Amino acid sequence: MDVNINFWKWSELDAERRRRILRRSEEDISSAIEAVRPIVEAVRLEGDAAVLRYTREFEGAELEPDGLRVSEEEFSRAEAELDKSLKRAIENAVENVRIFHAAQVPSAMEMIEVRPGLVAGERAMPIDSCGLYVPRGRGSFPSMVYMLAVPAKLAGVKRIVMVSPPESDGSINPACLYAAHLCGVDEVYKMGGSQAIAALAYGTESIRPVSMITGPGSAYVAAAKHLVSHIVNTGLPAGPSESVILADSSADAWKVAIDLLIEAEHGADSSALLVTDSVSLAESVRSYLEDCIIRLPEPRQGFVRSVMAGYGGIIVADSMEEAAAIVNDFAPEHLMLHTREPFFTLSMIENAGEILLGENTPFSIANYATGPNAVLPTGGKAKLYSPVSVRDFIKYSSVVYASKEAFENIRDDVIRLAEFENFPAHAAALKNRDKTGKYEL
Structure with missing residues (x-):
């Protein structure tokens, strides 16, 4: 041939x-957006009922409401079923990923002296929760689990949630469950596609919403992320x-x-x-x-x-x-x-x-x-984006302290700039600092 x-x-x-x-x-996701819009809306309005309906329709899996979340028994059974050599391969890979990503963990706060008495810096804090989307379109991917979960855990994310489409019998691949348990994932749910993205974003009776969703998926998953991007960080385009x-x-x-x-x-x-x-x-x-x-x-x-x-x-x-x-x-x-x-x-x-x-x-x-992480930007986005890292799961706050001397040194420059930009209250806050009860512009 x-x-x-x-x-x-x-x-x-x-x-x-x-x-x-x-x-x-x-793929141009514009057509997919219209296809998934009613699914996303149904999950927002109906919660678990919609998730269960679409799981039955798209995955062929008949689940009960209390069966959406993977149980401790299922985690134990997955570990018992797995071949020892596969478990060892996962463990070794996880350790390598952990060693590399540990170097990305920032100091809690770093400060520099901009001018005498004027100290500024950044305070690093983990996001409070994240949803990891692990696909199951052409196979099962335990490697995707640890590539997403390890940096999230190292960042200090308080609640790490994983979703993945179930098999028709309602199970999640045991290698994926083993990797999730090994990496410290807090919750795993049997749901995939656009309904899973909507559930992570809006929450349902079974799953609380998250602050961030990351992980690759189909055009329909990408379209669903687009539709919920106004309420949740949808992460790297993959x-x-x-x-x-x-x-x-x-x-x-x-x-x-x-x-x-x-x-x-x-x-x-x-x-x-x-x-x-x-x-x-x-x-x-x-x-x-x-x-x-x-x-x-x-x-x-x-x-x-x-x-x-x-x-x-x-x-x-x-x-x-x-x-x-x-x-x-x-x-x-x-x-x-x-x-x-x-x-x-x-x-x-x-x-x-x-x-x-x-x-x-x-x-x-x-x-x-x-x-290094294998979840990478696609479609030319490597011109703008970086691989998934610990930094994806961390937010930064600017921190500034000024002494009396530093305030006096910077005061006149700030007044001049505020007046030029026509913000009288900005300038007055500096002019009247030592004139309690007497506010002059």
């Missing part, structure tokens, strides 16, 4: 074709998976090919690109890809075929400078540098969610266990 793999020479593409490649599979490998003539074509398949198997809406200045490397990689793809089982093979014929493939640039410029325009979620001097190539990169250096750092190990 033939495999269709896009193969482009960048200099020969017109502006529209380039725009389509750079836009990739980020859509379909995407990756770019930037390679030069020194790269091992076999390793490039098998690494290119990693993110492509997530789904047909994913994007996976090789960008290189070497025609010979590009042709070798294409040959290897054709052989590898037909060996993948379904449904992953179907996903990869769709990606390579759609928003993935191979781009040949005229130079490494042009190749790096393409990568920076694309601003990928995942970027791997298969180059002779990856640390030098790193200096050419401005926009990427994560940057993996060298042939021994494939996307797989970063997705699971190297420590």
Whole structure:
């Protein structure tokens, strides 16, 4: 069976074709917004009844109102069911993620002396509650649980809630439950899709509302987040998976090919690109890809075929400078540098969610266990956003103290600025500070 793999020479593409490649599979959620609006509204008005109805309709799971929350017995059963090697793999990955993210925890308060007697700083405090959305569309993802829960726990969030779509029998994947328990998640609920987002935002009889919702999901989940963003922080924009490998003539074509398949198997809406200045490397990689793809089982093979014929493939640039410029325009979620001097190539990169250096750092190990977070900005948002971190779960308050001397030194400047901006009460508060009972403008 033939495999269709896009193969482009960048200099020969017109502006529209380039725009389509750079836009990739980020879905326009406008149509999804109208589809989920009545669901979100129903959950707001009806609470658990609506959640149970949509869980039955979309997940095929028949739950009772008291069955939405995962019980202690279910957590215990999940731990008992899991293979020891899988539990050990989860535990090791969690520890690596915890070690990395612990370095992001800020001091409770840091102050600097702006001028003599004028001290200012920031006070870091965790948000009070957060909802973690863990999808279950094409599989179950315990790695998503700890990538979200570990930084939230380290930040000191007082109440961490997880939601995930149940299986048709009403259960949550045991590996996800084990990871949630290991990371200190306080509550887990069997709900997914737009109804789960609405429940987290508005609350129901079973679940109290949260201050923040984070975690990737479908276009319908993204649309629901959009609809509730006026009452809750909806976190990092994370859509379909995407990756770019930037390679030069020194790269091992076999390793490039098998690494290119990693993110492509997530789904047909994913994007996976090789960008290189070497025609010979590009042709070798294409040959290897054709052989590898037909060996993948379904449904992953179907996903990869769709990606390579759609928003993935191979781009040949005229130079490494042009190749790096393409990568920076694309601003990928995942970027791997298969180059002779990856640390030098790193200096050419401005926009990427994560940057993996060298042939021994494939996307797989970063997705699971190297420590840095694998929940990353997609759709070009790496130009503006960062990976999920402890900082996402912390808010800051400015703190200022002025001595009498500092007040006197800054007083006249502030009066002048307040009068210029026509705020007489601002200025009067400084002018009349020592004139109790006598207010003069």
